[in-house]
Amino acid sequence: MNNKIIGFVLLILSFVGGWLWMDYQSALTKPVLVGETVYIEIEKGDSLNRIIDKLVAQKLAVKPFWFKVVALQENALKKLKTGEYELTSELTLPEIIALFVQGKTKQHAITFPEGWSFKEILHEIEKNPNIEHTLSSVDFKSIMSKLESEATAPASPEGLIFPDTYFFEKHTPDVSVLKRAYDKMQQVLQQEWLNKEENLSFKTPYEALILASIVEKETGVAAERPLIAGVFIRRLEQNMLLQTDPTVIYGMGESYQGDIRSKDLTTATPYNTYVISGLPPTPIAMPGRDALHAVLHPAKDDSLYFVARGDGTHVFSATLKDHNSAIDKFQRNKK
Known part of the structure; x- marks a missing residue:
């Protein structure tokens, strides 16, 4: 009798083990997203459970248990980086975790065309919802002091922003975007000056x-x-x-x-x-x-x-x- 019970238990365990193994393999290889691209934002302080909840809320076929197992296997539990992520169709669970670990966040873009004034640039920044706005009601001189620390810097930022397309992560401060464009103008101006007639x-x-x-x-x-x-x-x-x-x-x-x-x-x-x-x-x-x-x-x-x-x-x-x-x-x- 005991042998029959033991055999039955072993059979059940074998069946469960096999099912778990197949489910695990499916979690590793089956795309968790089929169809439209979705966006997930990992915010500072988000727990692993909170991140999983956000994925499930976006209709991703993510099983919390396997997400935690794969994250543990990849030593990723404390390496998931904050930011907004663009998740495209056919991504698997390991690939999504790799994105979060590598910090490959979605890049937003803003373009400053040639010939624009600084006021037009500020207006373009102010209406961009992905930029963190800190310069409301700040005068030109104060903005210039944030871009250039030297006492000899011009009082006005007019003309000192290089016209180009700049890519940035969501919640990047406006000053950071302007500083990149300001530094680019300084670089280009210096290059052209050194090669002048x-x-x-x-x-x-x-x-x-x-x-x-x-x-x-x-x-x-x-x-x-x-x-x-x-x-x-x-x-x-x-x-x-x-x-x-x-x-x-x-x-x-x-x-x-x-x-x-x-x-x-x-x-x-x-x-x-x-x-x-x-x-x-x-x-x-x-x-x-x-x-x-x-x-x-x-x-x-x-x-x-x-x-x-x-x-x-x-x-x-x-x-x-x-x-x-x-x-x-x-x-x-x-x-």
Whole structure:
């Protein structure tokens, strides 16, 4: 009798063991997610049970027992990193745990286009729900102090943010995003400055940055940037006013409503280059690398004027007479 009982128990244990082994193998190899991508956020302080609950809540076919077993086998219990994770179809349980251990979090993106002002950058950051916002109601000078510790740093961050696409984890502070973009501009500016042409009149890289921001706003045609840079540089060298509309618009601030009137051209602001001589005090936008390269490698000709054709390109002239003729042809006759 006892032998029969023992045999029966052994049979049951063998059956259970076999079932557990097959269930374990299934947990290792069967995808826990089939279909749409889901997102899981592991927050600071989340326990293993809390993480499992989040996975189950997203309809992942995760068995808590095997999750804990695999995590223990992988020595992952204390290595799961916080962050937002993108879980795609066909991932298995070990692969998901590996993602959590390696900290391969979902990367969000934000883009700062060339030619944007710093206010436009801040607005783009403020409306991004994945960034931690800390700069509300902070003035430009205070922001600059967070980006650059040197006492000689410019008071304004205008133009000092490199236009590019930046990837970041959810809850990254706005200051961290700006600091990366600021450091990138410093790197690019230094690279371009070191490779500049000889005998340029710029005393500092910052002066080149200011002019590059004006060139960036004047044209979106890459081939024209060295030509426009050359015009402005020659005007500076000959003590001529730059007379560029984008600086006037920047100086008008919120009062600009899409039109520059005659009185706007004669109203003195630090940025009205129809009134002030030389460069404005700061950049007026974010220049890209091409604009920076253009002002440090300007076209060598004798043009001192340019006027828009109306198709995005410009006519360049060496004399005021030719310039006025171009204005008559491409501007006045169209009005």
